[in-house]
Amino acid sequence: MPVMLPYEVRARLHRVRTRVERATRVLLGSAPSWKRRPNILPWFDRPDALDAVRRHGRSSEEATLLEKWVRDGYVIVEDCVDPADIDAMVATLDGLWDAPRPIPNLTLLGLREKLDGEQRDLAHGDLLALDPATRLRMRQVSDWRIHGLHYLDGHARRIFFNRELRRLASRLFGRSARPIAAINFMTGSEQALHQDMAVFHIYPHDYLIGAWIACEDIARQSGPLVFYPGSHRTALFPGFTDYPQTNLRTAEPDLTRRYREYVDGLAARFERREFLARKGQILLWHGMLIHGGAPVAERGTSRKSLVLHYCVRGADRAREVHGPFNW
Ligand SMILES: O=C(O)CCC(=O)C(=O)O
Structure with missing residues (x-):
């Protein structure tokens, strides 16, 4: 498993690298890298993808998986992640609320003090400084989540770099896959329908x-992940005229509203499914598959998940995009 540099060092390196790259582009007057390269789609998005399954599949089992990927835009697998890692990671998360000492650089997102209260983010140390009654109330009413736990927790890191998942993502891409992001959700997200391509800045498209x-x-009442098989074959929102620069992260409110209408309209043409998963099951989905979080029918029901995203080297253009950013 890769060794992680301390968080502060990595954050600093990231900032320096981003600044140097931007300055170089300004000085040389060069166009963003994606404007200088053709948008060559992954094999599974090409018109001959179903024929190509025969070339890509190394066994009949794998060919079945790849064919489902091409047709439906998702596959479900299990037995990839060690349940002991899941249990230890969840124990760390559950223990954050009354931990003996703060974890540096850890922020809990989406906290609130009452059900209809404003959401806010709190450093772990600031959370522990609150009185126990306030913390308990916050825990009961918050739909909280954490980004990048793998930087801080060894078990989350083992899952982030899980070989079997990485191998699977690489077989799907037909190229070596790398994990680029991680979010731990503790309850239903109730996220509006979207495609992840509209959230990340990916070029060539769909990697x-x-x-x-x-x-x-x-549990059904926890607000499961919802998804729409086959919806990955629809077009990227035409309002993102200079994607990967413009997406939901950089869009003005009116463009975001139009995107939401566009995606809701598309989703209505496909069957809606809920992922009522057993612990350890994993749904892998195409970056254009429409999905979101179902409404939470019973507040207080947990819905613990870890969402990872995979890309191929060089296709994540986030560092070249300029703000202002919505998050
Ligand atoms: O877990 C969910 O409810 C939604 C997750 C999601 O949409 C995402 O991380 O892209």
């Missing part, structure tokens, strides 16, 4: 895979 790892058995 993006999401992996939703169930960290417990998922």
